[in-house]
Amino acid sequence: MSATGFTGIVVIVLFVGLMVFFSYINKDRKTKNLRPIPAYDKIIQEINVAVEDGSQLHISLGRGGITGPEFAAALAGLGILKQVIEKSSVCDHPPIASTGNPVISILAQDTIRGSSKAISVSDRIRNPSGELIGVTPFSYAAGTLSIIRDDNVSANIHTGWFGNEITWITTAGERQSSPTIAGTSQLPAQSVIYASASDPLIGEELFAGGAYLGEGKIHQASISAQDVVRWIIIFIILASVLLNILGIDTFLENILAGSM
Amino acid sequence: MKIDLKSPFSTAVAIGVGIIVLAGYFVPSITNVRFILLRTGLVLAAVALLVGIINLITVHIKKLGADNENSGYSLILVIALLTTLVIGIIDMVQTYLVGKPNFQMTGWIFTNIQLPIETSLLAVTAVSLTYAAASILRKRMDIFSIVFFFVILLVLLGSFSIPPSTLPFLHVIRDWILRVPALGGARGLLLGIALGTITTGIRILMGIDRPYGE
Numbered sequence: 001m002s003a004t005g006f007t008g009i010v011v012i013v014l015f016v017g018l019m020v021f022f023s024y025i026n027k028d029r030k031t032k033n034l035r036p037i038p039a040y041d042k043i044i045q046e047i048n049v050a051v052e053d054g055s056q057l058h059i060s061l062g063r064g065g066i067t068g069p070e071f072a073a074a075l076a077g078l079g080i081l082k083q084v085i086e087k088s089s090v091c092d093h094p095p096i097a098s099t100g101n102p103v104i105s106i107l108a109q110d111t112i113r114g115s116s117k118a119i120s121v122s123d124r125i126r127n128p129s130g131e132l133i134g135v136t137p138f139s140y141a142a143g144t145l146s147i148i149r150d151d152n153v154s155a156n157i158h159t160g161w162f163g164n165e166i167t168w169i170t171t172a173g174e175r176q177s178s179p180t181i182a183g184t185s186q187l188p189a190q191s192v193i194y195a196s197a198s199d200p201l202i203g204e205e206l207f208a209g210g211a212y213l214g215e216g217k218i219h220q221a222s223i224s225a226q227d228v229v230r231w232i233i234i235f236i237i238l239a240s241v242l243l244n245i246l247g248i249d250t251f252l253e254n255i256l257a258g259s260m
Numbered sequence: 261m262k263i264d265l266k267s268p269f270s271t272a273v274a275i276g277v278g279i280i281v282l283a284g285y286f287v288p289s290i291t292n293v294r295f296i297l298l299r300t301g302l303v304l305a306a307v308a309l310l311v312g313i314i315n316l317i318t319v320h321i322k323k324l325g326a327d328n329e330n331s332g333y334s335l336i337l338v339i340a341l342l343t344t345l346v347i348g349i350i351d352m353v354q355t356y357l358v359g360k361p362n363f364q365m366t367g368w369i370f371t372n373i374q375l376p377i378e379t380s381l382l383a384v385t386a387v388s389l390t391y392a393a394a395s396i397l398r399k400r401m402d403i404f405s406i407v408f409f410f411v412i413l414l415v416l417l418g419s420f421s422i423p424p425s426t427l428p429f430l431h432v433i434r435d436w437i438l439r440v441p442a443l444g445g446a447r448g449l450l451l452g453i454a455l456g457t458i459t460t461g462i463r464i465l466m467g468i469d470r471p472y473g474e
Contacts (some may be wrong), residue, residue, distance in 0.1 A: 005285065005286040005309060011281075011458065012458070016466075021460065058281050065296070066305070069457075072453075072457035072460040075460055075464065089439075101312075102311060103304075103308045106308055131316065132312035132315055133316075138377075168384075172391060174395075179470075185453045187446055195389075195396045196395075204456035207453075209455070210469070218466075226459055229455055
């Protein structure tokens with residue numbers, strides 16, 4: 001086994017161990033011990049607004065599939081879709097879901113059906129769509145505009161894999177004066193989202209949807225596990241800097257390379 | 261026949277395949293199994309594309325019948341999709357009959373219709389990005405937005421090749437921003453995304469998150 005493979009196993013075992021540990025010690029805790037993320041507060045607020053005024057929420061899941069590095073963003077988006085559907089079950093109109101990837105479209109429709117059955121509104125008319133809008137970046141963005149411009153859509157939630165074309169989608173939401181909550185894992189698109197969305201999700205905030213929208217204890221435990229690993233990484237970076245300053249880093253590299 | 265994706269069987273298959281694919285990265289002896297599963301996944305994704313296109317055309321045909329102000333766009337989409345499909349099939353048949361690749365008509369559509377449209381949309385994106393950057397202070401007047409705005413301004417000024425952007429200190433500032441704070445920030449964000457990706461993957465492998473239904 002290579003050193004990279006061994007490191008990978010160590011990281012995964014560490015994460016699983018920490019998640020199980022934190023879910024165990026937090027199992028009786030009633031309150032959430034999480035820093036506030038305004039975008040998730042806004043999602044809950046917009047669900048309440050949709051319930052009160054009979055409007056709809058639009059959730060776009062981006063154009064990422066499940067076979068590439070973009071899978072996590074797409075699956076995080078699906079998790080948020082599930083939570084929004086469950087929380088908006090008493091809405092007059094169910095949320096609209098749109099995607100630019102056929103696999104995510106099928107998974108979105110399945111998530112919608114599963115969540116709708118769970119909340120007893122599985123009739124065809126009330127079920128949200130989960131439709132495939134377009135398979136290229138611009139066809140997806142252009143197709144999404146018609147949904148955003150729908151007068152009955154009160155807020156737009158864009159969570160998934162997007163490129164720079166998201167500026168079209170977020171700017172269209174702004175022109176409609178509807179709140180836009182957006183997050184992606186692609187770095188250039190994150191800067192676009194920060195500039196153009198009313199409530200951006202930056203960095204790993206996209207993956208914290210389950211913990212903030214009440215998915216369960218294990219989601220909160222995974223946030224705690226991330227924090228612990230983040231501190232470990234910070235410690236390693238600072239230690240590397242210190243070793244570099246002291247000139248010990250090459251000594252250690254030589255030991256690791258077995259050349260001593 | 262109705263396939264129930266929400267059965268425990270599908271959950272077990274998804275978790276099992278996920279664990280084998282993950283283990284394939286670390287254990288060399290099962291790398292071949294990983295490749296077979298990934299190739300199967302790619303074939304299924306291609307089939308999903310077909311299902312997605314059928315879904316797309318069904319949705320837009322329904323919109324044609326409804327009292328919808330966007331029904332004109334739906335009509336154009338259906339006509340364009342069917343025309344391209346028919347031309348693609350004709351090209352494929354000709355390729356089969358001639359015995360060598362013959363995708364002239366499909367190539368013509370791509371070169372003369374799709375490529376110019378996508379290029380035009382890319383140009384509009386540049387305008388849209390500029391508008392978004394210019395309007396950030398109107399949306400959020402906080403310290404981070406102000407820093408964001410002025411950093412954009414400095415980097416843009418340092419990138420131009422016309423006066424006053426030719427002043428040497430602007431290039432130095434631009435290079436420093438790109439090399440130090442921007443690179444550091446990007447690495448920090450990437451670390452956060454990597455941590456989020458790992459936890460999302462583990463939750464799916466543990467069966468806690470099931471995007472394929474309950």
